[in-house]
Amino acid sequence: MKSNHNSQPDAVPAGSSRRDFLKASAAIASVFVAPGVMLYQTSIARSPDQAVDSTVRWGMLIDTNAMTEADVDKCVSACQREHGWKSTGKPTDTQWIRKLDLLDLETGYKKSLPMMCQHCEDPPCVDVCPTGASFKRADGIVLVDKHTCIGCRYCMLACPYKARSFIHENLTDQLAVAPRGKGTVESCTLCVHRIDRDGVNAVPACAEAVNSANRKPMVFGDLNDPNSEISRRLAKLGAKKLRADLGLNPGIRYQGL
Amino acid sequence: MVDQTRYSELKVNSSRYWLILGVLAILAGAGLAAAHYMDVEGHHVSGMNNQIVWGMPHVFAIFLIIASSGALNIASLSSVFGKLIYEPLARLSAVLSIALLVGGLAILLLDLGRPDRLIVAITYYNFKSIFAWNIILYSGFIVVVAAYLWLMMERRMHAYSKPAGIVALIWRLVLTTGTGSIFGFLVAREAYDTALLAPMFIVMSFAFGLAVFILLLMASFKLDKRVLGDCHLQRLRNLLGIFTAAIFYFVLLFHITKLYGTQNHGVEYFLLVEGGIYTALFWLFQIGAGNLLPLLLIYLPALKQSRVSLVLACCLVIVGAFAQLYVIIIGGQAYPLNIFPGYEVSSSFYDGVIGEYMPSIWELMLGLGGFATSIIIVFMIMRILPVTPEILPDDQASGITS
Amino acid sequence: MKSIVLSRWTISIWHWAIISANSIEMKYNCPYTFTQALLVAIVVIMIPPGLFAAETESSSMGNVVLPRVITPENVQQCVEPTDIMRRDHMKFLFLQRDATVLDGIRTGKYSLTGCINCHAQPAEDGKIVRAGDPEFFCTACHQYTSVKIDCFECHSDRPAITAGQLGHSLNTRQLLTRIDSLISDGVHKKLLQQVALREE
Numbered sequence: 001m002k003s004n005h006n007s008q009p010d011a012v013p014a015g016s017s018r019r020d021f022l023k024a025s026a027a028i029a030s031v032f033v034a035p036g037v038m039l040y041q042t043s044i045a046r047s048p049d050q051a052v053d054s055t056v057r058w059g060m061l062i063d064t065n066a067m068t069e070a071d072v073d074k075c076v077s078a079c080q081r082e083h084g085w086k087s088t089g090k091p092t093d094t095q096w097i098r099k100l101d102l103l104d105l106e107t108g109y110k111k112s113l114p115m116m117c118q119h120c121e122d123p124p125c126v127d128v129c130p131t132g133a134s135f136k137r138a139d140g141i142v143l144v145d146k147h148t149c150i151g152c153r154y155c156m157l158a159c160p161y162k163a164r165s166f167i168h169e170n171l172t173d174q175l176a177v178a179p180r181g182k183g184t185v186e187s188c189t190l191c192v193h194r195i196d197r198d199g200v201n202a203v204p205a206c207a208e209a210v211n212s213a214n215r216k217p218m219v220f221g222d223l224n225d226p227n228s229e230i231s232r233r234l235a236k237l238g239a240k241k242l243r244a245d246l247g248l249n250p251g252i253r254y255q256g257l
Numbered sequence: 258m259v260d261q262t263r264y265s266e267l268k269v270n271s272s273r274y275w276l277i278l279g280v281l282a283i284l285a286g287a288g289l290a291a292a293h294y295m296d297v298e299g300h301h302v303s304g305m306n307n308q309i310v311w312g313m314p315h316v317f318a319i320f321l322i323i324a325s326s327g328a329l330n331i332a333s334l335s336s337v338f339g340k341l342i343y344e345p346l347a348r349l350s351a352v353l354s355i356a357l358l359v360g361g362l363a364i365l366l367l368d369l370g371r372p373d374r375l376i377v378a379i380t381y382y383n384f385k386s387i388f389a390w391n392i393i394l395y396s397g398f399i400v401v402v403a404a405y406l407w408l409m410m411e412r413r414m415h416a417y418s419k420p421a422g423i424v425a426l427i428w429r430l431v432l433t434t435g436t437g438s439i440f441g442f443l444v445a446r447e448a449y450d451t452a453l454l455a456p457m458f459i460v461m462s463f464a465f466g467l468a469v470f471i472l473l474l475m476a477s478f479k480l481d482k483r484v485l486g487d488c489h490l491q492r493l494r495n496l497l498g499i500f501t502a503a504i505f506y507f508v509l510l511f512h513i514t515k516l517y518g519t520q521n522h523g524v525e526y527f528l529l530v531e532g533g534i535y536t537a538l539f540w541l542f543q544i545g546a547g548n549l550l551p552l553l554l555i556y557l558p559a560l561k562q563s564r565v566s567l568v569l570a571c572c573l574v575i576v577g578a579f580a581q582l583y584v585i586i587i588g589g590q591a592y593p594l595n596i597f598p599g600y601e602v603s604s605s606f607y608d609g610v611i612g613e614y615m616p617s618i619w620e621l622m623l624g625l626g627g628f629a630t631s632i633i634i635v636f637m638i639m640r641i642l643p644v645t646p647e648i649l650p651d652d653q654a655s656g657i658t659s
Numbered sequence: 660m661k662s663i664v665l666s667r668w669t670i671s672i673w674h675w676a677i678i679s680a681n682s683i684e685m686k687y688n689c690p691y692t693f694t695q696a697l698l699v700a701i702v703v704i705m706i707p708p709g710l711f712a713a714e715t716e717s718s719s720m721g722n723v724v725l726p727r728v729i730t731p732e733n734v735q736q737c738v739e740p741t742d743i744m745r746r747d748h749m750k751f752l753f754l755q756r757d758a759t760v761l762d763g764i765r766t767g768k769y770s771l772t773g774c775i776n777c778h779a780q781p782a783e784d785g786k787i788v789r790a791g792d793p794e795f796f797c798t799a800c801h802q803y804t805s806v807k808i809d810c811f812e813c814h815s816d817r818p819a820i821t822a823g824q825l826g827h828s829l830n831t832r833q834l835l836t837r838i839d840s841l842i843s844d845g846v847h848k849k850l851l852q853q854v855a856l857r858e859e
Contacts, residue, residue: 051762087605091306091613095606102600115596115604124445130388131381137763145760146813150378151370153310154388160445162594162608166310166370168301174815176772181813182299183370196763242596246444257597373809 046199057121057140058190058251059223060207061230061239062114065256066217069112071210072099075218076114078209082191083178094165096188097206111257114206114218117142117163117188118242118250125155125164134185140223140251141190149184156185160243161250163187190220190251200228223251262345264410264643267636269481277480278636281629288626291619292367300370303620308612309590314368316582317624320465321361321631322395323436323458324578326429327466329354329402330496333429336409336422342492346474348644351406353470353635354429355399360631362395364623387438394432401425410642433459440585447524448589453514457507461578464500467493468574473632475568477639478649486651487562494567498555501574505548508581524592527611528584535588538580547577587614737777738768748774771810776818790816 079097087093097116125134133149156164164187177193191204207218221230239253305312331350335343405421408414437458440449478485515521551570560566591612602609751769758764778796788795790811
C-alpha cells in the first residue's frame with residue numbers, strides 16, 4: 001500500500017507527521033552533510049505507481065567494527081518483530097537474519113556480525129529456481145514470489161550464504177506486511193515494503209534498530225547513486241563482499257572484516 | 258534383419274502374481290499416505306531441515322531416474338549399436354525405463370513443499386534452471402521412449418525403431434547429464450561444483466539400470482516359468498562388471514580431483530575420514546559392498562556360472578547405489594558452507610557445524626512407495642502387452658552373435 | 660462423509676484449474692485457447708467424479724452459510740460494482756498481486772489487504788471471524804462453490820485497522836486512500852493512540 005500523501009494530505013493523519021519529521025531532518029542533514037544530495041535523489045525517485053527500475057540498486061553497508069554483539073541481537077529481534085518470524089533453535093526453524101560469531105583460531109580474534117540474504121547482482125538462487133519464483137527485482141532486491149514457489153528447495157542448495165529458510169510448519173497470524181506460509185522458501189526482503197513506501201528515505205528494520213543519531217553502523221541506500229551515503233562511505237573506506245571469489249557481487253557489504 | 262522372437266504377455270495367473278502386486282500396492286499406498294501426511298503437517302515431520310534440504314526422498318528419486326536412463330541400455334545396444342542378441346530384451350528394457358522414471362518423478366513431485374502447485378511447475382519456466390530443463394527432459398523422455406517402444410512392437414514400423422532408438426539414446430545421455438548437473442553446477446557447495454558429476458551419473462545410470470533390469474528379467478522369467486539361457490545372462494553379467502568398474506574409476510577420479518586442491522581438503526577429510534555415517538557408507542557400502550564385492554562376484558572364475566552370485570551382485574550394486582547417492586546428496590549438504598574462510602564460525606542457524614539428518618519413516622515410505630509404483634507399472638505392462646520374450650534359449654543367442 | 664470430502668476435492672481442482680488458466684492467459688495475454696484446451700481435458704477426466712459430486716452438493720443446498728457482508732458507513736460499493744466483483748475478483752487480485760510482488764507497485768485498488776480491511780471487520784457483537792470460519796466473507800462463497808483458496812495460508816485474515824477508523828464521512832475513494840495510507844505506515848499502534856487522542 002502506498003499513498004501519495006502530497007496530493008491528499010488529509011488522508012494521512014498519522015504518517016504525515018512522522019514522514020515530515022524524517023523529511024525535515026533529512027533536509028537539514030543534507031544541508032550540512034552533502035548539499036545537492038537530496039535534490040539529486042528526489043529527482044530520480046520513482047512514483048509509487050510506477051514499476052521499480054534498475055536506475056537504483058539497493059544495498060546495505062554493515063560496519064562490523066561499530067557493532068557490538070548486542071547490536072547484532074537487536075537486528076535479529078527487530079527483523080522478527082517486523083516480519084513475524086520466530087526461531088526456537090530447531091533445525092527446521094526459519095531465520096531471515098542471524099548473528100554469526102567468527103573466531104580466528106590463529107589469533108583468537110573474535111567478531112559478531114549480522115548475516116542475511118546478500119542480495120547478489122547475479123544470484124545463484126535465481127538461476128536455479130525452476131519456476132522463476134526466486135527472482136531479482138529491477139532495483140536489486142532478491143525475493144521469493146511465494147505464489148509461484150513450489151517448495152523444491154533447490155535455491156537453498158544453491159545459496160552460498162545459507163540465507164534461505166524453508167517453512168516446515170503451518171503458520172497462523174502472519175503479519176500483513178510479510179505474508180509467509182508452509183511449503184515455501186523465504187529470506188530477507190531488505191524490508192521491501194518499507195522501500196516501496198519510503199523510497200530513498202527507507203530504513204530496513206534491522207538498521208533502524210541499531211542506528212541512532214550519533215552512530216550509523218548499518219547504512220542502507222542506493223549503490224548506483226555516487227552521492228548516496230552508502231556510496232560515499234564505500235568510496236572512502238571500501239568494504240568486503242562475502243565470497244567475492246564467486247563473483248556474485250552482493251549488495252550487502254561488510255566493513256571491518 | 259527381422260526380429261523372430263515370439264513375445265507374449267505374462268501368463269502367470271497364480272495367486273503369487275496378485276500377492277506381489279498386492280504387496281507393492283500397499284507399499285505404494287503407504288507412500289502416498291506418507292506424502293499426504295508430510296504435505297498436511299509440513300516438512301518438520303520429515304528428517305529434513307534448513308541444513309539438509311534434500312533427504313531420503315531425493316535419494317530414492319534420483320536413483321530411480323538415473324536407473325531409468327540406464328535401463329534403456331539394452332534397447333540402445335540392440336537398435337543403435339546393432340547387438341542383435343539384445344533385441345528380444347529391448348521392449349522390456351524400454352518398459353522398465355518408463356516405469357522407473359514415473360516412480361522417480363512421483364517421489365520428486367510429492368516431496369515438494371507445495372505439491373498442489375504442479376500446474377505452476379508446468380506453466381512457469383525459468384530456462385536458466387537445470388531443474389526446469391530436467392522437467393522437460395524427464396517428461397519428454399517418457400514420450401520418446403513410449404514412441405520408441407511402439408515402433409519396436411509394431412512390425413510394419415519396425416524399420417523406424419533405429420532412428421527412434423538413436424533419439425532415445427541421445428535423450429537419455431542428456432537427461433542423465435542434466436541430473437548430474439543438478440549438483441555439478443552448484444558453485445556454493447564444495448562437495449559438488451564439478452562437471453565430473455555429469456559423466457559419473459551417466460556411468461552410474463548404466464550400472465544401476467542394468468542391475469534393476471537383470472533382477473526384473475530373472476524374476477519375471479522365473480515367475481512365468483520361461484526359459485532363460487545362460488548366454489544372455491553371461492553377457493549382461495559382463496556388462497554389469499564393466500559398468501561397476503567404471504563407477505569405481507569415476508569415484509576415484511572425483512576424489513582425487515577434489516583432494517588435489519587444498520581448499521577442498523576439509524570436505525574430503527569429512528567425507529573420507531571423519532564423516533561418521535557418511536564415511537561408513539562410503540567405504541563399507543559404496544566401495545566395499547557396492548563396487549568391490551560385485552566385481553568379485555561377477556569375475557571370480559569359481560562363481561562365473563552361478564546365477565545366485567549374479568543376483569547377489571545386482572542387489573549389492575543397488576545397495577551401493579543408495580549408499581553412493583546418500584553420500585553425494587546428503588553428505589554433500591551436511592558439510593557446512595565456508596562463508597568465512599580461515600574463521601571458525603558459529604550461530605544459532607547451524608553455521609560451521611555438520612548438518613544433522615535422520616531420515617524419518619515418512620520419507621522412507623514415500624521413497625519405497627515410488628519404487629513400488631515403478632515395479633507395479635512394469636508388472637502391469639508386462640501383463641497387458643507382449644513385451645516379454647517367450648523363451649531366451651542359448652542356441653538362439655549363439656545363432657546371431659554380433 | 661468421505662464422499663463429500665472427495666467430491667469437494669475434485670470440484671476444487673476443477674475451479675482451480677480454471678483460475679490458473681485465467682491467470683496464465685492474463686500473464687501472456689493469449690486468447691481463450693489455453694482455457695478451452697484445459698477445460699476439454701479436465702472435462703474428460705472429471706466427468707465421472709463430477710457427476711457424483713454434483714449429487715452430493717445439491718443435497719447440502721438447504722443449509723448454505725451466507726457470507727457476512729460488512730458495509731462501512733457511507734460506503735456505497737466495493738472497488739467495483741458487485742456483479743463485476745463477484746465474477747472477476749480473482750482476476751483483479753492476481754493482476755495486482757503480480758504488479759506488487761514483481762514491480763513493487765503498491766498503489767492499486769484491488770489489494771487483498773483492502774478486501775480484508777472492509778470485509779473481515781468484527782461483527783457488532785465483536786466476534787472476530789477468521790478465514791477458517793464458514794461465515795468469513797471469502798470462505799462463505801468459496802465453500803459453497805467448492806473453490807478452494809489458499810490465500811490465508813500466508814496472508815493475514817484480520818484487518819489492519821478497525822471499523823471505527825474506516826471513517827465516518829469518507830466516500831469510497833477517500834476511504835480506500837485512507838486504508839492504503841494507514842497500512843503503508845505500518846504504525847498501527849501509534850495510529851490507535853492518535854485516533855484516541857483526537858476523539859478525546
